[in-house]
Amino acid sequence: MGMRRKIRIDFIENPRVGDYVIVHAGFAIERLPEKQALEDLESWEELEEAIYQEYGMQAARTE
Amino acid sequence: MDEIITLDYGSGGKKTSALIDTMIVPRMKNPYLSALGDGAILPGEKDLVFSTDSFVVDPLFFPGGDIGELSVCGTVNDIAVCGGEPKFLSCALILEEGLETAVLEKVLASMSAAAERAGVQIVTGDTKVVERGRGDKLYINTSGIGFLRFPGLTPKAIREGDKVILSGTAGDHGTAVMLARSGMMQGELKSDCASLNGLCSAILQTGAGVRVLRDPTRGGVATTLNEFVEGSTLGIALDETAIPVRPEVEAACEMLGLDPLYCANEGKLLCVVAQEDADLVVREMQKCSEGQNAAVIGTVTARYPGRVVMKTKFGGSRVLQKLAGAQLPRIC
Amino acid sequence: MNADKLCSAIKALPLKEEVCLMEVCGTHTMAIAKSGIKSMLPEKVKLLSGPGCPVCVTPASEIDAILELSMRPDVILATYGDMVRVPGSVPGDNLARRRALGAQVQVVYSPVDAVELAKQNPEKEVVFLGVGFETTAPGTAAAALTASDKGVKNFTVFSMLKTVEPALRALMAMDDFRVQGFLCPGHVATIIGEKGFAFLPEKYRMPAVIAGFEAEDILAAIWRLLTQLINREPKLENEYKRAVSEPGNLLAQKMMTACFTAETTEWRGLGSIPKSGLKFRPEFSALDAEKRFPEVLGEEARRIQKSARITPACRCGDVITGRISPAQCPLFGKRCLPEDPVGPCMVSSEGACAAAYKYMDIDSFEENG
Structure with missing residues (x-):
């Protein structure tokens, strides 16, 4: 979004340029996986699978 | 002129004359001001619209504008949304001892340019200087007068089924100022400061059933909409997905803990219009540069008397109350 | 899109009775309100807001002490914005009002800003109001250490930092506590890890799901909690895997252990909870506002003020x-x-x-x- 600000990275191990992080009150508190994976596709698939299996919901399988 | 404004400039003597003669009159360029009477004698018609506003924004200069431009647009807009054609402005300056003259130059240049763009003239004014520490660099008051062209605009005219139109993206100005004030963050975000008399004119000349116009300044879109229906038997149902918000404003607000719907706008207006005329009005607005992103954002309903309720982008519902005090950036 | 599917999934669950779930995070409370999730849940699912807003659980006596401190002309209070309107024990008395009366109160976004403020105002004492849970505690400590390293002597922190676990234990110990599952705060979990919430299912058989802050995350967490209840299988699940690992953020945890001890502290509306407040270790006294201003912020001083003013009817x-x-x-x-x-x-x-x-x-x- 073009926002720039100074933050502290004391709590990120081996920080690298290009890392994505969660920021809270001026401190990076954790590294996030690659931007793509912010969608966390695996996690959603697992959840949809769980929903389907529990209640045989067809709706969870429309994609 | 000296480099900084001293108390002498406010005394009414030679230095005051110097300030007016060299800095103010040449810029504002109109015979009513040049006559330099106590008040300006103006050609008149029957019904007048008169408005006043004071500007104390900090910082004086922010992305997309400054206090000078704001002071002209703010008063012009207040007149325009009442159905008035703004014509003449007064300008009162309260300067703090120690203010750099160069800063004042910049502000006056902005005022002059904004007045020209809006087609209004600054015809009378006053200048005072206060001791260092007694004023926050520069305060401006503008009062404006115009002729009433479209009477009858009032929240009381609102009817069930009417549509609510917003002329463009929400929260730009308030967010830009908060960013500038926090000093730490930069971005492409700019204030939307603009004169809306052209846009108002375009809307009202369509002959559509326009009930009321208002510019959502302090308190933002949410507060102004609440003002429309406060104490009424009608309410407003909004659709979050229909409200235009710039992605950079969204992002900045999330970082700052603000809500764009409660951030001030200085170049936008809200319009409540009869249902059957909504599309026509939106199309006319989109033809103007200030109304490019105009959109219907909600409907007047009998369902929530006196309230503004928004359907969220997730399909849930949320009540939008009036802003109680100043919006404070949240941590948690 | 995903939110719709999750709502349908939740609505399809065979719930026999009313279910009570609780979130304990101010950011969750806001996210839920903003997205209107409550209006999308079935009648039987009640979502309660627990003591998750660290600003809001700051007791009136601490606010009173802060207000008193604020009136000192040699003191600048640096604080997060949302503290400015929290009242003390006198109605309407808060930092906003004191500022109007001449107190120097500066809103900051980060404790690092407060250190900067101290550098720029060497003739004043800058006191940072350290409010927050485990998400904010490491950063607060780090900023304070920076002040120390850089020789900024006019900076102290009034630590009102708290930890979440003791509050959850205190809630569960109450009579008729009818909450049947917790949405665990995602950013606290980022710091203390999945392991930090394992006690819920292990010691209390309480369903727990760590949730992120998008509507979909929260709905997914609710679905998981309800499913655990229906299957009578309480466990800890992580719906914020992208940010929360099992061990959590070790660097941040080290910072907290190095700087703080856990003391008994009062929570507004809940009373005293043992080991729930983070206070500076003795070796960091120079950074501790309670040591710098004992006559106002010290425990004795606050205890004396407190007994005089309680609103007994507050429920x-x-x-x-x-x-x-x-x-x-x-x-x-x-x-x-x-x-x-x-x-x-x-x-x-x-x-x-x-x-x-x-x-x-x-x-x-x-x-x-």
């Missing part, structure tokens, strides 16, 4: 635990209002009572016309 504790509804509190809507709140449920703009107040007289939400 926040019962509202937070879900024992009563906001409307059942005798102060609700009368003595206690959003613009003049008494307890945390109303102080927080989205707390249980503030939310209830906003939604008064509005019946069910259906499709907008």
Whole structure:
């Protein structure tokens, strides 16, 4: 979004340029996986699978 | 002129004359001001619209504008949304001892340019200087007068089924100022400061059933909409997905803990219009540069008397109350 | 899109009785309010707001002490924005009012800004109001250490930092605590890890799901909690895997252990909770505002002030635990209002009572016309 600000990275191990992080009150508190994976596709698939299996919901399988 | 404004400039003597003669009159360029009477004698018609506003924004200069431009647009807009054609402005300056003259130059240049763009003239004014520490660099008051062209605009005219139109993206100005004030963050975000008399004119000349116009300044879109229906038997149902918000404003607000719907706008207006005329009005607005992103954002309903309720982008519902005090950036 | 599917999945669950779930994170409270999730859940699913807003659970006596400190001309208080309106024990008395009376109060976004403020104002004492849970504690400590390293002597922190686990234990120890599952705060979990919430299923057989802050994350967490209940299989699940690991953020944890000890501290509306407050270790006394201003911020001083002013009728504790509804509190809507709140449920703009107040007289939400 073009926002720039100074933050502290004391709590990120081996920080690298290009890392994505969660920021809270001026401190990076954790590294996030690659931007793509912010969608966390695996996690959603697992959840949809769980929903389907529990209640045989067809709706969870429309994609 | 000296480099900084001293108390002498406010005394009414030679230095005051110097300030007016060299800095103010040449810029504002109109015979009513040049006559330099106590008040300006103006050609008149029957019904007048008169408005006043004071500007104390900090910082004086922010992305997309400054206090000078704001002071002209703010008063012009207040007149325009009442159905008035703004014509003449007064300008009162309260300067703090120690203010750099160069800063004042910049502000006056902005005022002059904004007045020209809006087609209004600054015809009378006053200048005072206060001791260092007694004023926050520069305060401006503008009062404006115009002729009433479209009477009858009032929240009381609102009817069930009417549509609510917003002329463009929400929260730009308030967010830009908060960013500038926090000093730490930069971005492409700019204030939307603009004169809306052209846009108002375009809307009202369509002959559509326009009930009321208002510019959502302090308190933002949410507060102004609440003002429309406060104490009424009608309410407003909004659709979050229909409200235009710039992605950079969204992002900045999330970082700052603000809500764009409660951030001030200085170049936008809200319009409540009869249902059957909504599309026509939106199309006319989109033809103007200030109304490019105009959109219907909600409907007047009998369902929530006196309230503004928004359907969220997730399909849930949320009540939008009036802003109680100043919006404070949240941590948690 | 995903939110719709999750809502359908939740609606399809075979719930026999009313289920009570609780979130304990101010950011969750806001996210839920902003997205309107509550209006999307089935009638039987009740989502309560617990003591998750660290600002709102700051006791009145601490606010009173802060207000007193604020009036000293040699002191600048640096604080997060949302602290400015929290009242002390006198109605309407808060930092905003004191600022109007001449107190120097500066809103900052980060404790690092507060250190900067101290550098720029060497002739003043800058006191940073350290409010927050485990998410904020490491950063607060780090900023304080920076001040120390850089020789900034006029900077101290008034630590009102708290930890979440003791509060959860205290809630579960209450009579008639009817919450059946916790949405665990995602960013606290980022710091303390999945392991930090394992005690819920292990020691209390309480379903727990760590949730992120998008509507989809929260709905997914709710679905998982309900499913655990239906299957009678309480466990800890992580719906914020992208940010939360099993061990958590070790660097941040080290910082907290190095700088703080866990002491008994008071929570507004809940009373004293053992080991729930983070206070500076003795070796960091130079950074501790309680040591720099003992006559105002010291424990003795606050204890003396406290006994004089309590609003006995405040039932926040019962509202937070879900024992009563906001409307059942005798102060609700009368003595206690959003613009003049008494307890945390109303102080927080989205707390249980503030939310209830906003939604008064509005019946069910259906499709907008």
